[in-house]
Amino acid sequence: xxRRWPIAWSASLRLVGWLPSAGGVxxxxxxxxxxxSTWRAEGAHPLTVRVVExxxxxxxxxxxxxxxxxxDEPPLEVLLACPRPLAWVLFERLAVLMTLQGGVALMGxxxxxxxxxxxxxxxxxxxxxxxxxxxCGVALFTTQLTRQGVxxxxxxxxxxxxxxxxxxxxxxxxxxxWPVHLYLQPEEATPTVYVLNRATLIxxxxxxxxxxxxxxxxxxxxLGVRRVGGMSR
Numbered sequence: 749x750x751r752r753w754p755i756a757w758s759a760s761l762r763l764v765g766w767l768p769s770a771g772g773v774x775x776x777x778x779x780x781x782x783x784x785s786t787w788r789a790e791g792a793h794p795l796t797v798r799v800v801e802x803x804x805x806x807x808x809x810x811x812x813x814x815x816x817x818x819x820d821e822p823p824l825e826v827l828l829a830c831p832r833p834l835a836w837v838l839f840e841r842l843a844v845l846m847t848l849q850g851g852v853a854l855m856g857x858x859x860x861x862x863x864x865x866x867x868x869x870x871x872x873x874x875x876x877x878x879x880x881x882x883x884c885g886v887a888l889f890t891t892q893l894t895r896q897g898v899x900x901x902x903x904x905x906x907x908x909x910x911x912x913x914x915x916x917x918x919x920x921x922x923x924x925x926w927p928v929h930l931y932l933q934p935e936e937a938t939p940t941v942y943v944l945n946r947a948t949l950i951x952x953x954x955x956x957x958x959x960x961x962x963x964x965x966x967x968x969x970x971l972g973v974r975r976v977g978g979m980s981r
Contacts, residue, residue, distance in 0.1 A: 763841060764811070764815070764841055764844045764845050764848065766848070768807055768810075768811050768848075768849075769848040769849060769851075769852050771807065772803060772804060772807045772849060772852045772853075773852055773855075775803045775807075776799060776800060776803055776804070776852065776853075776856040779799035779802075779803060780799050780856070780859060780860065783799060797860060797867055797872065797875070798875070798931075799856065799860065800853050800856040800857055800860065800872070800875070800876050801875040801876040801879060801931070802912065802931075803856075804849055804852065804853040804856070804876050804880060805876060805879040805880045805882075805883045805908065805930070806883075806904070806905075806908045807849060808845065808846075808849050808880045808883060808884050809883035809884060809886070809887045809901075809904035809905075809907075809908060810887070810901050810904055810905070811845055811849070812842070812845065812883070812884045812887035812888050812891075812900070812904075813887040813888075813890070813891050813897045813898075813899075813900030813901040813904055814891070814897040814900075814901070815838065815841050815842060815845060815887075815888065815891075816834070816837065816838045816841060816888075816891070816892075816964075817891050817895070817896060817897030817900075818891075818892070818895040818896075819895050819896040819897065833964070833965070834964035834965070835961040835962070835964045835965065838888070838960070838961055838964060839961065842884070842888070842957070845884075846880075846884075849880070850877075850880075853873075853876045853877075853880070854873065857869060857872040857873055857876070860872060867934075871934055874946050875934075877946075877950070878930075878945075878946040878947075878949040878950050878953075879911075879930040879931065879949060880953075881949065881950045881953035881954065881957075882930060882949040882950070882952055882953040883904055883907060883908060883930070883953070884953055884957065885952060885953035885954065885955065885956030885957045885960070886900075886903060886904060886907060886953070886956060887900040887901070887903070887904045888900070888956065888957050888960035889956040889957070889959050889960040889963075890903045890904075891960070892959075892960040892963040892964060893960075893963060907930070908930075911929065911930040911931050912930070912931055915929045915930060915931050915932070916929075916936075919932075926941065926945060927944065927945055927948040927949075928948065928949070928952070929945060930949065932945045
């Protein structure tokens, strides 16, 4: 008989918190307002349609880095409080995080439809969805591998900044890296290339999330009894 574990939505919601989502709403609102002001003063601006895809993945990545950090939240305490697999706890919190931030991003995309240079909702959603999943996977995997959320947050910041400010230069220098460009723009690629790029990012993010969940199965390492590489302390 398959064992069923209860889903602690209220506890996960409390631990994930509303503050990052509220911060995302404020940042998107300010970004869209600035876009409207810039458009009225200087004409349509290319960043108008990129407000959500720039802000939300960064917030998701930073929050994912601390979603379940063994260094900050001892797994033994989690196991004693809720005797369930650690991977189950991780997925619970991830579901809450993606629901909150996905709702914020979707609302931002809907509002953006009324702004200059508006595009189809499907394109607006896939703009932020792919980098969100990819960056989230990187954050979760790095945190579980190193057992410290600060390393996950640092890597997310570097990846986000590097891709946003230097992604186009990376493609110009190494064209074969187009599948991993987080901020490849649909107008700069054929529809097929853009879809493949988004699909690659989503699959990579899902894969790294699965690896992060798999790492939580090593209870000795998670509890700090054994470090990565088999060293004891």
